[in-house]
Amino acid sequence: MQPPHYIRIGTPDAPKVVFAHGWGRTHRDFIPVAEALAPTIDAYLFDLPGHGKSERPDAAWGTVEYAEYMARYVTMDLGIDQCVWVGHSFGGRMGLRLGVQSPGMMRHMVIVAGAGVPRDISTAERWKRKWKGRKFQKLKAAATTEDELIELEKRFGSPDYVMSRETGMRDIFVKTIAEDQSADLPRIPTETTLIYGSADTETPPEIGRKIAALVPNSTYIECPHYDHISILDRGRHQIALAIKEAVAA
Known part of the structure; x- marks a missing residue:
């Protein structure tokens, strides 16, 4: 390196x-x-x-x-x-x-x-995030092209999450934000x-x-x-x- x-x-x-x-x-x-x-x-x-x-x-x-x-x-x-x-x-x-x-x-x-x-998250917000995450995973599994997957990520993910695919840093991004x-x-x-x-x-x-x-x-x-x-x-x-x-x- x-x-x-x-x-x-x-x-x-x-x-x-x-x-x-x-x-x-x-x-x-x-x-x-x-x-x-x-x-x-x-x-x-x-x-x-x-x-x-x-x-x-x-x-x-x-x-x-x-x-x-x-x-x-x-x-x-x-x-x-x-x-x-x-x-x-x-x-x-x-x-x-x-x-x-x-x-x-x-x-x-x-x-x-x-x-x-x-962050402090209310019970309602926590359930909303879980529902959104499950919906994303379901739609992601049904996607048949990379373009469809990218559009789903733009719809459900943060700008940094979307950009991390383009820069080849998705693995690092996911790991660091979870800390x-x-x-x-x-x-x-x-x-x-x-x-x-x-x-x-x-x-x-x-x-x-x-x-x-x-x-x-x-x-x-x-x-x-x-x-x-x-x-x-x-x-x-x-x-x-x-x-x-x-x-x-």
Whole structure:
């Protein structure tokens, strides 16, 4: 497997900051923040394995394997002893794993719209999902062409689920979204800033508040009106402020 693709922005002798994007995204999401902070940080913006220009893993990795790989590459290949980890969505899931598996490399974590714990679902919603899942499986079994199958996936699946077929990442996607890190989060010693958008329907504020309640040394910030993606652009000033405070501490 080839080393992951990344770009570097900033001042070489400044505090190291590693940026990890969300599912189906790339390093480009964090370029505005890294450029704004370039005089005060040394930023590494990655395409995580299987995304952007980085080769996908040769097996169905979960966040445990992703965290192990990134910790090894950052510390051993790049020689970074300690960094601020900034992760959006999937990159946030991975950051939470690193907080447990490799806390020594973490100076601070900034988790933006990160998942990792289950949502609270009402009984009615749970039954609705079961019914929808059974209907999908029934129609899927009756599909006779790949085009029919793709249309069913678009009808019943999330955009990320649909895209995972196109990118050849379906096995990894299914494995990672099924993970529940709740039991491990209280073991994270790293100071953590959690930033969530109030209008986010993919990782809603409920998720952020649950993570904040489990991570001992955490601060929860909720940004009004931002959704899962606009938190990266309209909310970039809040992310930049969290990084500035982390490197100054």
